[in-house]
Amino acid sequence: MKFPDTNYNPPFNITRASHLTLTVKDLGRSKEFYTEVFGLVVSDEDSETIFLRGVEEVAHHSLVLHKTVDAPRCQSIGMRVQFDEDLDRAKAHFDGEGIRSEWIEVPFQARTLRFHDCAGTPVDLVARMETRQRLLGQSRLHKGGAxxxxxxxxxxxxxxxxxxxYYSNLGFRCSDYNVGGTPERITGAFMSRKDNPHDIVYIRGRGPALHHFAYAIMESSHIFRACDAAAQLGFGQTVERGPQRHGLDHMLYVYFRDPDGHRAEIFIMPIQLIDLEEPPHEWGTIGTLEQPWGRPAPRSWFFETTPFENVELSPRLEEWEPMTLEKSLGL
Ligand SMILES: [Fe+2]
Incomplete structure (x- = not known):
């Protein structure tokens, strides 16, 4: 099955995945996890909210944690657009398509436009944020996975x-996709606006829901530094999958479940994807075929996700049985 053609003249210019907001039960414990294990840096905080960024990032935040007494949720994912005018183009596009979108106020961000994509995922578009110092060269300050x-x-x-x-029409390019079912449909798609295989990945499952978000690291040893820091702070059992190597983008990775169960990945640089002669790569059913070595993922990795706040989940899908860690061990 052919993947939909990319619209290389999209209605507005998204440049990359940029930031997301999660709700958490215990702000202090989550801060410890993300600063000591992942090595994120606090840009600003108060008793209700923490704004975090990676050591390379000058943009004010890529992860925002809000304290909640309710079930932990993802409030939204965020994407950058190139220019402020792209936000007006986006608003005109959504209005023309009958898609609801609204201007929202977010601290440390310039004008921000929220829309819900075709799956119902809340997506915040922004062109500019406040900036903070890039700490990449300040290695004495680096912690955990840095x-x-x-x-x-x-x-x-x-x-x-x-x-x-939907995302092909917004200018996203596909690197890899899964197909399945009768009649055949796309069951997974890795799509990007920047120069690697993914800004956003959609996989078939009950949704819309966040499966994971991922941070890039400088070198593979930082995966083990993160795991060791997790162990030393009582987060050792939060390592859910890996360290292993992905087949699709050839990178080393590890998945954690944070103190609220949100899944976060650390991985080392994926392949570069800029030239256009390479077509999207078609794969079969999602499962172990993408993994070159090691045991498959645990069942939790396939089926557990973070719902979005105030967004209704689809009904449960019919059961499918991936090759899981449990199954491979005969459990
Ligand atoms: Fe990932």
Missing amino acids: VLRLDHYQLHTPDPHEASI
Whole structure:
């Protein structure tokens, strides 16, 4: 099955995945996890909210944590647009398409436009943020994985095929996709605006829901520094999958579940993807075929996600049985 063509003249110019907001039960414990294990840096904080950035990032925040007494949720994912005028183009596009969008106020961000994509995921578009010092060269300040920058989101939706068409129309390029079912449909899509395989990934599942967000690191040893820091602080059992190597973008990774169960990935540089002669790569059913060595992912990795705040989840999908860690061990 051919992947939808990319619209190389999109209605507005998204440049990259840039920031997300999560709600958490215990702000202090989450701060400890993200600063000591991931190595994120606090840009600003008060008793209700913490704004964090990677050591390479000058933009004020890539992860925002809000304290909640309710079930932990993702409030929104964020994307950068190139210019402030792109926000007006985006607003005109959504109005023309009958898609609800609204201007919202977010501290430390310039004008911000929130819309809900075809899957129902809340997406915040912004052109500018306040800046802080880049700490990449200040190695004495680096902790845990010393993550560099936010790279991508992976989300679940019942219909990744629809999401593939939607984001292709917004200028996203596909590196890899999964197909399955009868008639055949796209069941997973890795799509990007920047120069690597992913800003946003949609996989078939109950949604919309956040499967994980991912930070890039400088060198592979930082994966083990993060795991060791986790162990020393009582977060050792939060390592859910890996360290291992992805097949699709050939990178080393590890997945953690943070104190609220939100899934966050650390990975080392994926392949570069700029030249246009390489077509999207078609894969079969999502599962172990993308993993070159080691045991498959645990069942939790396939089915557990973070819902979005005030967004209704789809009904539960019919069961599918991926090759899980539990199954491979005969459990
Ligand atoms: Fe990922």
